[in-house]
Amino acid sequence: xxxxxxxxxxxxxxxxxxxxxxxxxxxxxxxxxxxxxxxxxxxxxxxxxxxxxxxxxxxxxxxxxxxxxxxxxxxxxxxxxxxxxxxxxxxxxxxxxxxxxxxxxxxxxxxxxxxxxxxxxxxxxxxxxxxxxxxxxxxxxxxxxxxxxxxxxxxxxxxxxxxxxxxxxxxxxxxxxxxxxxxxxxxxxxxxxxxxxxxxxxxxxxxxxxxxxxxxxxxxxxxxxxxxxxxxxxxxxxxxxxxxxxxxxxxxxxxxxxxxxxxxxxxxxxxxxxxxxxxxxxxx
Numbered sequence: 049x050x051x052x053x054x055x056x057x058x059x060x061x062x063x064x065x066x067x068x069x070x071x072x073x074x075x076x077x078x079x080x081x082x083x084x085x086x087x088x089x090x091x092x093x094x095x096x097x098x099x100x101x102x103x104x105x106x107x108x109x110x111x112x113x114x115x116x117x118x119x120x121x122x123x124x125x126x127x128x129x130x131x132x133x134x135x136x137x138x139x140x141x142x143x144x145x146x147x148x149x150x151x152x153x154x155x156x157x158x159x160x161x162x163x164x165x166x167x168x169x170x171x172x173x174x175x176x177x178x179x180x181x182x183x184x185x186x187x188x189x190x191x192x193x194x195x196x197x198x199x200x201x202x203x204x205x206x207x208x209x210x211x212x213x214x215x216x217x218x219x220x221x222x223x224x225x226x227x228x229x230x231x232x233x234x235x236x237x238x239x240x241x242x243x244x245x246x247x248x249x250x251x252x253x254x255x256x257x258x259x260x261x262x263x264x265x266x267x268x269x270x271x272x273x274x275x276x277x278x279x280x281x282x283x284x285x286x287x288x289x290x291x292x293x294x295x296x297x298x299x300x301x302x303x304x305x306x307x308x309x310x311x312x313x314x315x316x317x318x319x320x321x322x323x324x325x326x327x328x329x330x331x332x
Contacts, residue, residue: 049087054150054329056080056143058132058320059189060217060288060295062256063247064263067233067240069201071185072247072255073139074297075193076217076320080130080143083332084151089123096128105141105176109148112172114156126151133318136221137289141178142186145169150329165327166191167203180230186289193324197247207248211322215283218306219295222315230290232266253284253297260286260294267291273309280305297322 058078065071092110094103106126110119126148132140149168153160170182179186181200188196188205197207233240239262246255260274264287273294277285281302288295296306303319310317 049085050155051083051085051332052151052154052329053332054082054084054147054154054327056147056150056190056327057193057323057325058143059139059186060219061137061185061259061286062195062252063185063243063259064233064240064287064289065181065183065185065198065200066230066290067237068244069181070199070241070244071181072195072197072244072252073185073189074195074211074217074252075189075323077323078132078138078320080128080132080140080147082144082147082151083127084148084155085125086155087123087125088121090121092124092126094126094128096130098128098130098134100134101128101130101144102141102176102178105145105172105178106148108176109145109168109172110152112168113149113152113158118156133221133293135225136293137287137291138219138293139183139186139190139289141173142169142183143190145172146187146191146327150327154329154331162191166205170200170203191327193326195247195250195252197244207250209250210324213322213324215297215299215322216303217295217297217320217322218303218310219288219293219318219320220310220313220315221318222292222294222313224314225292230267233263236262236266256284256286256297260284263287263291270294276309277306280309282306
């Protein structure tokens with residue numbers, strides 16, 4: 049019997065990749081933990097406190113990574129623990145993908161490089177229709193932490209750097225999970241291309257603000273809210289992914305003002321620290 053443990057972190061968006069195929073993301077210290085046990089038997093058995101976890105995605109990753117012959121007479125038990133809310137654009141799918149890939153690689157003695165982890169996850173998320181672009185930007189921030197600027201269509205990490213550790217992400221999770229028409233994002237590709245260029249030049253906060261104004265306008269969210277959060281002292285504010293969560297990056301001094309602004313709306317508020325730590329796996 050072999051048991052391995054992997055941990056991968058969460059992230060928020062700086063630039064949405066749907067419009068241009070290029071994105072930017074920032075690591076936060078939310079997480080997904082996977083404990084994988086490999087023993088005699090058969091089948092893949094998944095347990096999780098979160099019932100909305102995608103078994104289809106997990107099974108497809110295992111299928112793409114491990115030859116059928118190696119799974120004969122093998123029982124895989126995967127137990128997931130996570131504090132990333134699912135369905136809010138906070139990268140839970142990317143974190144789960146990388147956690148499963150790392151755990152499978154370790155349990156089956158496969159030499160899995162960083163690039164392997166990211167590309168297997170991105171390709172599988174397209175195959176299972178979890179993501180439109182493969183979410184390579186999300187996968188990079190969850191895996192490496194810090195700022196990540198990517199070309200999702202080429203599955204290429206263009207630029208990466210450490211983010212300030214003294215900042216926090218204040219994230220609003222609206223009660224309504226309604227999202228606007230994502231196809232409309234492509235009609236405004238010029239704005240998203242400009243936002244991506246700013247991120248690629250390390251001007252992350254202005255990049256996120258431009259992304260925030262564009263996405264809130266297109267997805268019928270709250271464009272005014274982005275400016276109100278900036279007036280409260282946020283470094284930046286934007287929709288994370290395709291929403292519906294809205295996040296503001298701030299220092300501790302302005303945290304309570306931003307929370308107060310969010311509390312005027314119907315929903316929950318969560319706080320996360322910036323993460324610069326890399327994902328990891330080890331045998332138990």
